[in-house]
Amino acid sequence: MGSVLDQSGSPLTAAATALHEPVLRWYDANARVLPWRQPDAGPWAVMVSEFMLQQTPVNRVLPAYHAWLERWPKPVDLAAEPPGEAVRAWDRLGYPRRALRLHAAAQAIVERHGGEVPDDHDALLALPGVGTYTAAAIASFAFGQRHAVVDTNVRRVLARTLTGVAQPTISPTAADQRLAATALPADEPTAARWAVASMELGALVCTARTPKCGDCPIRDRCAWVLAGSPPYDGPPRRGQTYEGTDRQVRGRLLAVLRATSDAVPKKALDACWHDEVQRERALDGLVADGLVEPLPRARYRLPN
DNA sequence: GAAGCGTGGAC
């Protein structure tokens, strides 16, 4: 599939290479100070941050992140706890299955890697809850390796600057990965800096809603801006409904269980939602997911 | 490949 146009030395590669210097300079001057970027943040801290940042904004992650690492400074500390404690400490970050997977990943790290977060991309990818993005992010941010780190920010930056469209495709594609790989600087340390810098540019300047093109270090070579910033022209992005969904019911049930370490009578859970059919379905789903443990005499708690 | 999975802030 490798067209000549995708190989090094192509116009696309030249366009990408022209972005590196200004973006790296911009990052050095404008990067946010975030705890997982500090010198004392090891691979475990980076890994915890990446799990929490999957679909949850930075500002809401910060308090949970600090509490988590204070309580569980190493993978072995988390692995020694019941999974329910991870779910409780997850608080209201959302998608609590991530807490379960982070706990399972910590156990796998203890069992397979001597308690140290592995630096190998494939070993990372094999951990529960670690997909393409997170494996590349940990390998790049924590270990300085050269990987295409493709999240929604990077997809948007590349869609605008190189493809010339207002928004990336609705879901990630193999083409995104190829484009990001093409845009990656050749040498390892520069690639690692580019990964975090291009992501930060997407988070702070090249934003989804109202991009701050006036502050952008590469506006003079952005394909989208040079094309006159044409509006999004693609299939409608279906918004997520939430009110009345099983998700909402699950959230309410779990909120009750998080609030106490005691076994909760089913009657207390029944008060969460009026529709019995939906309520039972949601509760069954939580049990099936391992987020809730049923006990004798119609009682429930977070898993032990 | 689509669907399912939380929660809250911003405009």
Add this chain to the structure above:
DNA sequence: TGTCCAAGCTT
């Protein structure tokens, strides 16, 4: 006010 969006993963 409702819609969109936020460092995705799993089945």
